Amino acid sequence: MRASGAWLCLIAMLAAPLPALAVSPEPPPGASSCSGCHATRRVDTAVPPLVGRQASDIIAQMQAFKSGQKPATVMDRIAKGFTDAEIQDIANWYAQQK
Ligand code: HEC
Numbered sequence: 001m002r003a004s005g006a007w008l009c010l011i012a013m014l015a016a017p018l019p020a021l022a023v024s025p026e027p028p029p030g031a032s033s034c035s036g037c038h039a040t041r042r043v044d045t046a047v048p049p050l051v052g053r054q055a056s057d058i059i060a061q062m063q064a065f066k067s068g069q070k071p072a073t074v075m076d077r078i079a080k081g082f083t084d085a086e087i088q089d090i091a092n093w094y095a096q097q098k
Pocket residue numbers: 030031033034035036037038047048050057058061062071072073074075076078082090
């Protein structure tokens with residue numbers, strides 16, 4: 001089994017996600033509409049940033065906006081435009097951004 005070392009190496013390369021892909025996969029539909037107001041980098045703005053937050057936190061906030069439980073100027077209207085599945089994808093994506 002002379003080739004087994006090479007195979008292991010190849011498998012390890014395939015299994016390891018490319019760093020660039022792991023950090024920023026293509027944003028899911030809708031995520032780019034958030035970044036118009038929510039900065040995608042850590043900067044000091046009045047609108048709280050979404051990057052690096054827990055996905056569960058973003059989802060909970062969006063549900064609270066949707067139901068009207070959390071008072072908002074614009075987010076209640078924006079949240080209503082997204083399905084639960086879309087919110088989940090967007091939240092997961094933002095949580096992965098560093
Ligand atoms: C038109 C600008 C605008 C867009 C677009 C927008 N937001 Fe917001 N977002 C705000 C503002 C302003 C607030 C503060 C609450 C308010 O006044 O509505 C906020 C608050 C939030 C919060 C609560 C943060 C906290 O710590 O209280 C979350 C979560 C959030 N937005 C998620 C999103 C997501 C996800 C999207 C895209 C689907 C999005 N927002 C698109 C302006 C925007």
